[in-house]
Amino acid sequence: MPSHHVRALSLKKTKLGETDLIVTFLASDGCQVRAVAKGARKPGSRFGGRVEPFTVADMLLHTGRSLETITEAEIVTSHAAIRSDYDRAQAASVIADVLDKISVECQMEDRLFGLACATLDAFDTAEGDTLLALVVAFLLKSMAMHGYRPQFDACVECGAAAAGETRFALELGGLYCEGCGGTGPDIVYLSPDARTALRVLMGAKMADVPGLGIPRDVLTDAFGVMRAFVVYHVPARLKALALYAAEVMRDAAGSR
Ligand SMILES: [Zn+2]
Secondary structure (H helix, E strand, C coil): CCEEEEEEEEEEEEEECCCEEEEEEEECCCCEEEEEECCCCCCCCCCCCCCCCCCEEEEEEEECCCCEEEEEEEEEECCHHHHCCHHHHHHHHHHHHHHHHHCCCCCCCCHHHHHHHHHHHHHCCCCCHHHHHHHHHHHHHHHHHCCCCCECCECCCCCCECCCCCEEECCCCEEECCCCCCCCCCEEECCHHHHHHHHHHHHCCHHHHHHHCCCHHHHHHHHHHHHHHHHHHCCCCCHHHHHHHHHHHHHHHHHC
């Protein structure tokens, strides 16, 4: 019977039968893998924390008739510091949610795995505003890898330099200059500060994002636009992203 090794990041787990789990992973080649962890819900299971969400593990998978089965799993990075902290876990759930939805089609985008790992590594020690900065940077970079790279420098319609423009077109993923575009439902307001922040985040390494010191209100605006952009282009219900957005908006309302 065929078996193969895979390094993968656990995105979510679903109950199967009395004691099993189906675990959804992002494999290192950027494809999604769903595999059964037999007996993982039994006390003292050999899987222990090895298939918990946000864990990176080396696994041996056995290919069955329908789903694959995990026969071995060794932790590479546990990211336990994310699971033990409410704010980190909430932010990381957004990353897992988006990865779960955009990796389904298996486009063999291997940079996606590296981005996911770098983001979660940064989450291990991040707190407060830096968590939001990491989420925004992840949404931006993952969408770019998914084929939707937003443009912030030139008008998406005529190519004219877009300096002080604030109308961001979700459909085309960029700004309209004064003479272009209309007022359609796919246009959202992007503040000049949020635009600058998004440009900086697009070019920054994940490990450097926490040190950028982007103010909370700017991050909140940038998050709002990126969230709308993701929701517009990813045809799936992103529950963790919706919950996280509700908290970000609540924080913003509370600080005004
Ligand atoms: Zn234009």
